[in-house]
Amino acid sequence: MTGPLATRLTERFGLAHPIVLAPMAFAAGGRLAAAVSAAGGLGLIGGGYGDPAWVDAQFAEAGEDAAVGCGFITWHLRDEVLDGVLRRRPRALLLSFGDPRPFAPRVHDAGVPLLCQVQTVADARRALEAGAAVIVAQGAEAGGHGDRRATFTLVPEVADLLAAESPDTLLCAAGGVADGRGLAAALVLGADGVMVGSRLWATQEASVSDAMQAAAVAADGDATVRTSVMDIARSLRWPERFTARVLRNRFTDTWHGRERELRESGADAAREWSEGWAAGDPDRSNTFIGEATGLIDAIEPAATVIERMAGEAATALAARRPDRSR
Amino acid sequence: MTGPLATRLTERFGLAHPIVLAPMAFAAGGRLAAAVSAAGGLGLIGGGYGDPAWVDAQFAEAGEDAAVGCGFITWHLRDEVLDGVLRRRPRALLLSFGDPRPFAPRVHDAGVPLLCQVQTVADARRALEAGAAVIVAQGAEAGGHGDRRATFTLVPEVADLLAAESPDTLLCAAGGVADGRGLAAALVLGADGVMVGSRLWATQEASVSDAMQAAAVAADGDATVRTSVMDIARSLRWPERFTARVLRNRFTDTWHGRERELRESGADAAREWSEGWAAGDPDRSNTFIGEATGLIDAIEPAATVIERMAGEAATALAARRPDRSR
Numbered sequence: 280m281t282g283p284l285a286t287r288l289t290e291r292f293g294l295a296h297p298i299v300l301a302p303m304a305f306a307a308g309g310r311l312a313a314a315v316s317a318a319g320g321l322g323l324i325g326g327g328y329g330d331p332a333w334v335d336a337q338f339a340e341a342g343e344d345a346a347v348g349c350g351f352i353t354w355h356l357r358d359e360v361l362d363g364v365l366r367r368r369p370r371a372l373l374l375s376f377g378d379p380r381p382f383a384p385r386v387h388d389a390g391v392p393l394l395c396q397v398q399t400v401a402d403a404r405r406a407l408e409a410g411a412a413v414i415v416a417q418g419a420e421a422g423g424h425g426d427r428r429a430t431f432t433l434v435p436e437v438a439d440l441l442a443a444e445s446p447d448t449l450l451c452a453a454g455g456v457a458d459g460r461g462l463a464a465a466l467v468l469g470a471d472g473v474m475v476g477s478r479l480w481a482t483q484e485a486s487v488s489d490a491m492q493a494a495a496v497a498a499d500g501d502a503t504v505r506t507s508v509m510d511i512a513r514s515l516r517w518p519e520r521f522t523a524r525v526l527r528n529r530f531t532d533t534w535h536g537r538e539r540e541l542r543e544s545g546a547d548a549a550r551e552w553s554e555g556w557a558a559g560d561p562d563r564s565n566t567f568i569g570e571a572t573g574l575i576d577a578i579e580p581a582a583t584v585i586e587r588m589a590g591e592a593a594t595a596l597a598a599r600r601p602d603r604s605r
Numbered sequence: 606m607t608g609p610l611a612t613r614l615t616e617r618f619g620l621a622h623p624i625v626l627a628p629m630a631f632a633a634g635g636r637l638a639a640a641v642s643a644a645g646g647l648g649l650i651g652g653g654y655g656d657p658a659w660v661d662a663q664f665a666e667a668g669e670d671a672a673v674g675c676g677f678i679t680w681h682l683r684d685e686v687l688d689g690v691l692r693r694r695p696r697a698l699l700l701s702f703g704d705p706r707p708f709a710p711r712v713h714d715a716g717v718p719l720l721c722q723v724q725t726v727a728d729a730r731r732a733l734e735a736g737a738a739v740i741v742a743q744g745a746e747a748g749g750h751g752d753r754r755a756t757f758t759l760v761p762e763v764a765d766l767l768a769a770e771s772p773d774t775l776l777c778a779a780g781g782v783a784d785g786r787g788l789a790a791a792l793v794l795g796a797d798g799v800m801v802g803s804r805l806w807a808t809q810e811a812s813v814s815d816a817m818q819a820a821a822v823a824a825d826g827d828a829t830v831r832t833s834v835m836d837i838a839r840s841l842r843w844p845e846r847f848t849a850r851v852l853r854n855r856f857t858d859t860w861h862g863r864e865r866e867l868r869e870s871g872a873d874a875a876r877e878w879s880e881g882w883a884a885g886d887p888d889r890s891n892t893f894i895g896e897a898t899g900l901i902d903a904i905e906p907a908a909t910v911i912e913r914m915a916g917e918a919a920t921a922l923a924a925r926r927p928d929r930s931r
Contacts, residue, residue, distance in 0.1 A: 399827045400899065420755035428826065429746035431756045431781035431790065432896035436826045438786075439900070455757035460764075464757065464790035467921045500754065500762045501725045570758035573726065574765070595793045599922050 282319065283593040284462070288413070288449050288472035292370070292392075295319025296589040297472030298462070299394075299415075299451055300479050302326060302350025302373055303423060306567070309340030311484040311581060312347040316370070318582035319589075322347040323373055328515075329360040338367055346370045350394075352424075353377030354518055358385065365389040373415070376424055376521050383409035396453065396474070398426035398521075403437045407445050414441065415474050418454030419505060422477045422569030424523045430454040431468070438469030457571035459591020466592070477571040478588070482581040488559025491566040492578050498526055500573025508534040509565045511541050512552035525565035526572070608645065609919040610788070614739070614775050614798035618696070618718075621645025622915040623798030624788070625720075625741075625777055626805050628652060628676025628699055629749060632893070635666030637810040637907060638673040642696070644908035645915075648673040649699055649720075654841075655686040664693055672696045676720075678750075679703030680844055684711065691715040699741070702750055702847050709735035722779065722800070724752035724847075729763045733771050740767065741800050744780030745831060748803045748895030750849045756780040757794070764795030783897035785917020792918070803897040804914070808907040814885025817892040818904050824852055826899025834860040835891045837867050838878035851891035852898070 282295040289297050298320035300307055304327025312322030324337045326349045334349065341347045348371035349364050356374070361382055365372065372386050375396030386393045387410060395406035396415040406414050416437045418430025434452045441448050452465035453474035465473045480487055481495055505522045508531055525531065530552060534541045541548060555563025608621040615623050624646035626633055630653025638648030650663045652675045660675065667673045674697035675690050682700070687708055691698065698712050701722035712719045713736060721732035722741040732740050742763045744756025760778045767774050778791035779800035791799045806813055807821055831848045834857055851857065856878060860867045867874060881889025 400825050401827055418755060418757060420758050429744060429755045429757065429781060429896055431744060431787065432746050432783075432826050432899065435784065435786050436899040455755055457758075458761065460761045460794050461757065463793040463925070466925050467789040467793060468786050499726050500758050501727055570755055573758065573762040596922065596925050599789070599792050 282589055284466070284589055286466065286471045288451065291412075291449065292321055294321055296585055297466070298585055298588065299323065299472060299474045301453060301474045301476030302348075303476055303480060303567070304328060304352065306480050306485050306487050308486040309337035309342075309345070309347070311479065311482065311486065312337070313341040313345040314482075314484040314581040315479065315585065316346045318585040320585050321370065323371065324349045326351040326360075326364065328352055328355045329357060331360055331363055334360070334364060348372060348391075348394075350375065350396075353379055353382065356382060358382070361385055365391055371413075375415070375417070377518070379406060379409040379411070383411075394451075397437070398433075399428055400433070400436055400440060403440055407440075407448065411448060413449040413451060413471075415451040415453050416470070417474070418452075419524070420570040421454035422480065422503070422524050422571070423567045424517065424521045425454065425505070426520050426522075430456075430465075434465060434468040434470050455569060455571050457574040459588050459593070460595050461571075461574075462588050462592035463595040466596075475588075477569040478575060478584055479581055480568060481575045481578055482584055483578060484581050488561075490559055491561045494526055494561040494566050495568045495572045496576055496578065498568075498572045500570040502527055503568065503570055503572060504531050504535060506531055506535045507538060508541055509552065511538060512545070512549040513556075514549075523567060524569050525567050526561065528562055528565065530563070530565060608915055610792070610915055612792065612797045614777065617738075617775065618647055620647055622911055623792070624911055624914065625649065625798060625800045627779060627800045627802030628674075629802055629806055629893070630654060630678065632806050632811050632813050634812040635663035635668075635671070635673070637805065637808065637812065638663070639667040639671040640808075640810040640907040641805065641911065642672045644911040646911050647696065649697065650675045652677040652686075652690065654678055654681045655683060657686055657689055660686070660690060674698060674717075674720075676701065676722075679705055679708065682708060684708070687711055691717055697739075701741070701743070703844070705732060705735040705737070709737075720777075723763070724759075725754055726759070726762055726766060729766055733766075733774065737774060739775040739777060741777040741779050742796070743800070744778075745850070746896040747780035748806065748829070748850050748897070749893045750843065750847045751780065751831070752846050752848075756782075756791075760791060760794040760796050781895060781897050783900040785914050785919070786921050787897075787900075788914050788918035789921040792922075801914075803895040804901060804910055805907055806894060807901045807904055808910055809904060810907050814887075816885055817887045820852055820887040820892050821894045821898045822902055822904065824894075824898045826896040828853055829894065829896055829898060830857050830861060832857055832861045833864060834867060835878065837864060837871070838875040839882075840875075849893060850895050851893050852887065854888055854891065856889070856891060
């Protein structure tokens with residue numbers, strides 16, 4: 280397949296567009312992953328914290344013929360969960376948030392392309408040691424979990440690292456990529472493609488409540504915060520460097536900066552958060568989305584988003600051709 | 606003048622390249638501003654905290670014929686300092702970090718183009734109310750003072766705002782733009798040009814110590830931190846939302862997260878910081894630079910940096926033309 284934005288990523292994975300679905304825990308189920316792959320991107324199921332029953336159900340929902348992959352939260356992954364997915368021969372296996380090296384041999388042995396999402400240059404060096412086929416450089420503007428570096432500087436810096444040390448390793452940009460301008464910018468910054476979270480979270484196929492999607496559509500990009508309070512509420516022991524970007528609301532306004540207090544005496548608040556989360560309530564729990572929420576104004580089918588993103592990117596690049604007459 | 610990257614910014618200001626020097630306090634003196642303007646960009650003297658004697662000296666060093674402007678830290682600006690600079694008929698006047706509206710009428714009355722650097726969409730709306738000719742959208746990856754939003758999402762979101770509400774207002778991207786890839790990415794994200802800080806801080810004409818420049822060249826982009834501790838050490842009462850990005854060192858490792866203690870009992874540490882700053886010592890004080898430090902590997906003349914940035918941007922855009930044969 281070739282599209283208007285053919286890159287090494289589209290060639291290597293047989294894609295129409297250099298767009299990979301971020302394997303967002305809970306939100307990127309089989310339905311969304313299959314829709315992205317059917318639209319010419321690479322769909323990844325959000326294996327998240329590694330619940331085998333949920334992952335099995337998502338692969339079933341995607342369907343036997345869906346060319347989808349899967350992603351996991353590395354620090355929370357167990358060998359047997361990884362092996363269970365690898366037996367399905369996923370199109371790709373992504374690891375993020377932790378050291379991928381202990382798991383990499385199993386992925387390589389299965390003949391599955393290893394994608395490593397990284398948040399720093401130091402992470403990227405570790406991903407090269409793990410033998411990543413694709414490094415996904417994720418900036419802090421991303422929704423959900425991430426670290427501190429920004430997409431705009433991390434992508435070219437990792438591109439320089441790969442050019443010097445591993446030129447066959449591909450590079451995707453993640454964090455803030457929500458339209459054709461972002462896709463085009465990622466390519467000129469040195470990426471071979473993009474990983475898209477928030478914009479595909481805000482589609483009809485995503486496993487997200489209507490109320491949370493409506494909250495995201497209504498918000499501008501100033502309305503998010505990167506914090507750990509929802510992980511404390513869920514009793515998830517994330518490594519300290521990884522916080523999550525969500526829409527600010529009463530919960531984050533109350534507890535962000537008071538993490539110790541929430542941990543020690545916030546049981547009622549934590550229970551209310553969890554009940555709100557189960558109900559998909561953006562006021563009582565939190566809506567996981569990035570700064571790109573300010574670029575999203577409708578909930579559409581994933582294929583519509585992907586086609587428009589690719590078309591707009593081609594237009595943005597054509598409009599900026601340096602040889603254009605003005 | 607026209608260069609390979611002609612935009613509305615180059616046309617409006619008569620530039621060869623769509624590159625504006627960030628008016629970095631202390632570092633962007635008359636010598637650097639004049640060098641940037643002579644190279645076809647728009648040089649802005651870093652009026653900073655508004656010391657009239659220093660600003661006068663910088664305009665004198667730039668020279669009578671230098672088409673340079675000046676920038677100020679808005680929350681620290683006084684009317685008489687602004688008026689003193691406006692009487693010099695600067696090429697442009699930039700305000701950042703605070704509400705520009707109280708000062709805007711004086712700038713308009715002087716017939717000087719008003720540039721407003723903004724850190725959020727809310728700031729951008731305020732800059733439109735101030736009648737800005739150019740809005741500079743600054744991401745948190747920038748060196749020195751800034752806020753939380755990222756360049757990659759803030760630029761297209763502000764571009765959408767301007768398209769809807771004030772299409773004649775120009776837009777520059779700031780924060781992380783250090784080479785031709787960044788310039789090209791900013792243009793496809795919707796900017797008419799870029800404001801460059803760190804990369805021009807790291808030039809021969811900048812008023813920066815050799816030791817600090819050497820520290821920046823040696824650092825990768827993971828090595829910075831956004832913090833307030835150096836402002837506490839200097840007794841500068843910055844509004845809480847604005848922190849500054851610097852190279853991490855012993856001082857930031859010791860005090861970041863212990864701001865109250867530094868304020869209450871850190872007099873010795875503050876004195877040592879100030880002595881280190883006066884000496885240009887990157888170990889005892891701090892090196893103000895952004896994440897782009899990881900993209901900088903030499904101290905060169907400003908003209909060399911600007912010419913290469915423009916040339917590389919044209920190349921990056923040409924290489925990504927969607928109609929290229931592969």
